[in-house]
Amino acid sequence: RRRTAVLRREAVLATVPVAVAALLAAAGPAAAGTTGGAGAGDPYFPLAGNGGYHVGHYGLTLRYDTGTRHLDGKAVLTARATQKLTRFDLDLKGLKVTSVTVDRTPATFKRGGQELVVTPRHALRAGQDFRVTVAYHGTPKPVTDPDGSADGWIPTDDGAFVAGEPQGAMTWFPANNHPKDKSAYDFTITVPKGRTAVANGVLLGQRTTGGRTTFHWRETQPMAAYLATATVGKFKVERYTTAGGIQVYNAVDAREATAAAPVLKKLPSVLAWESKLFGPYPFRAAGAIVDHAPGVGYALETQTRPVYDSAPDTSTLVHESAHQWFGDSVSLTSWKDIWLNEGFATYAEWLYSEQHGGDSAQKSFDRLYARPAGDGLWAYPPADPGSGENIFGTPVYARGAMALHELREAVGDKDFFRILRAWASAHRGGHGTTAQFERLAERTSGKQLDGLFHTWLYTQGKPGRA
Ligand code: ARG
Numbered sequence: 001r002r003r004t005a006v007l008r009r010e011a012v013l014a015t016v017p018v019a020v021a022a023l024l025a026a027a028g029p030a031a032a033g034t035t036g037g038a039g040a041g042d043p044y045f046p047l048a049g050n051g052g053y054h055v056g057h058y059g060l061t062l063r064y065d066t067g068t069r070h071l072d073g074k075a076v077l078t079a080r081a082t083q084k085l086t087r088f089d090l091d092l093k094g095l096k097v098t099s100v101t102v103d104r105t106p107a108t109f110k111r112g113g114q115e116l117v118v119t120p121r122h123a124l125r126a127g128q129d130f131r132v133t134v135a136y137h138g139t140p141k142p143v144t145d146p147d148g149s150a151d152g153w154i155p156t157d158d159g160a161f162v163a164g165e166p167q168g169a170m171t172w173f174p175a176n177n178h179p180k181d182k183s184a185y186d187f188t189i190t191v192p193k194g195r196t197a198v199a200n201g202v203l204l205g206q207r208t209t210g211g212r213t214t215f216h217w218r219e220t221q222p223m224a225a226y227l228a229t230a231t232v233g234k235f236k237v238e239r240y241t242t243a244g245g246i247q248v249y250n251a252v253d254a255r256e257a258t259a260a261a262p263v264l265k266k267l268p269s270v271l272a273w274e275s276k277l278f279g280p281y282p283f284r285a286a287g288a289i290v291d292h293a294p295g296v297g298y299a300l301e302t303q304t305r306p307v308y309d310s311a312p313d314t315s316t317l318v319h320e321s322a323h324q325w326f327g328d329s330v331s332l333t334s335w336k337d338i339w340l341n342e343g344f345a346t347y348a349e350w351l352y353s354e355q356h357g358g359d360s361a362q363k364s365f366d367r368l369y370a371r372p373a374g375d376g377l378w379a380y381p382p383a384d385p386g387s388g389e390n391i392f393g394t395p396v397y398a399r400g401a402m403a404l405h406e407l408r409e410a411v412g413d414k415d416f417f418r419i420l421r422a423w424a425s426a427h428r429g430g431h432g433t434t435a436q437f438e439r440l441a442e443r444t445s446g447k448q449l450d451g452l453f454h455t456w457l458y459t460q461g462k463p464g465r466a
């Protein structure tokens with residue numbers, strides 16, 4: 001969730017299409033049929049992700065020196081070719097690659113923009129399982145997004161705030177960097193003694209020797225690369241297991257501890273409340289990373305354990321927690337569908353308020369609806385934001401939530417909540433598209449909802465009263 005308005009960078013946008021075209025051309029003709037694509041086919045981020053393979057598991061071994069900001073990394077990707085591959089790409093931006101092997105045999109590689117192009121000694125057959133090992137190091141730098149915000153590995157005064165939506169995973173590990181591809185992860189992260197490295201899933205162990213501590217984290221549930229974190233800082237750690245058996249690990253920067261404590265105390269009840277509404281919590285682990293990262297301006301729903309740039313308020317906690325169902329468990333196939341994440345998480349905030357003595361969802365809707373036709377809220381439709389510059393804009397969050405409220409009004413509470421639960425369960429651990437959501441809503445309610453979705457999701461400008 002965003003706290004601050006971000007700058008618009010027309011200059012960045014203006015130059016991107018040219019660079020992308022050049023890189024896509026450099027990647028060679030797809031017609032050759034044996035080179036993996038340089039992108040996953042996302043119109044907003046054409047070079048994000050790659051074609052020709054699926055990554056089942058990432059084994060990331062990292063060592064971060066918080067003083068020099070130097071990162072040493074080794075990534076072992078266990079993958080399966082989905083076509084014959086004489087060559088394939090990974091996404092990696094910055095950093096120096098020192099070696100690449102495919103199935104233990106040295107491979108040739110070259111860099112071009114965010115593409116790490118790997119040519120294995122022997123071509124991979126369609127369906128073949130293979131293992132890529134990349135050794136790399138350097139000083140990671142965040143990536144600047146089309147809207148002017150930054151994501152990826154963002155250094156802080158005592159470590160790094162690590163949040164990769166939409167592009168930043170590639171700033172710290174070689175990835176198939178698109179939510180279409182979901183994978184299991186192991187993280188082995190070494191940091192100076194006294195610092196804590198927090199990633200996703202469950203902490204398997206930690207060991208201090210020679211002035212350094214190594215943390216081993218494991219996420220077994222499928223996870224999109226942008227939801228991976230390896231946030232490093234001086235943190236106070238709190239661990240417990242909820243009544244429902246979820247393992248909670250909270251890491252909090254001392255400067256945020258007083259403000260964070262009363263909110264983090266609500267995490268088990270927020271997750272229990274959301275489980276009642278959305279169905280079972282999709283993961284085994286939970287928690288929060290409350291960093292002190294002035295200048296970041298947002299929190300991210302990093303899988304199992306959201307990362308906050310400062311102490312969150314209750315709404316933000318509810319929002320990032322709701323993303324565990326909507327966005328993390330049920331993932332996007334295209335960034336254009338981002339309202340499926342942000343509209344839903346925003347609507348969860350409205351529902352929480354409604355059921356906890358605050359404003360009703362209707363009141364939240366009405367307050368927004370009162371905005372004049374020229375307001376930025378109506379600048380573009382939530383399910384068609386037009387470009388990567390707009391994916392975190394108010395129309396996606398607020399008008400996306402308004403679309404859900406209109407759906408609720410149309411089908412009634414009983415069917416509305418059945419739709420939300422059916423959505424979370426039918427696509428659990430996988431993917432969902434806006435078209436699939438529309439069909440599910442129609443099937444579940446038995447109503448024709450074309451007009452409603454057309455108006456609220458796809459039509460530019462302020463919708464008239466029905
Ligand atoms: N998904 C996050 C949230 O709404 C926001 C991420 C914003 N990222 C960015 N690069 N501005 O919870």
Ligand code: ZN
Pocket residue numbers: 001319323341342345
């Ligand atoms: Zn969000």
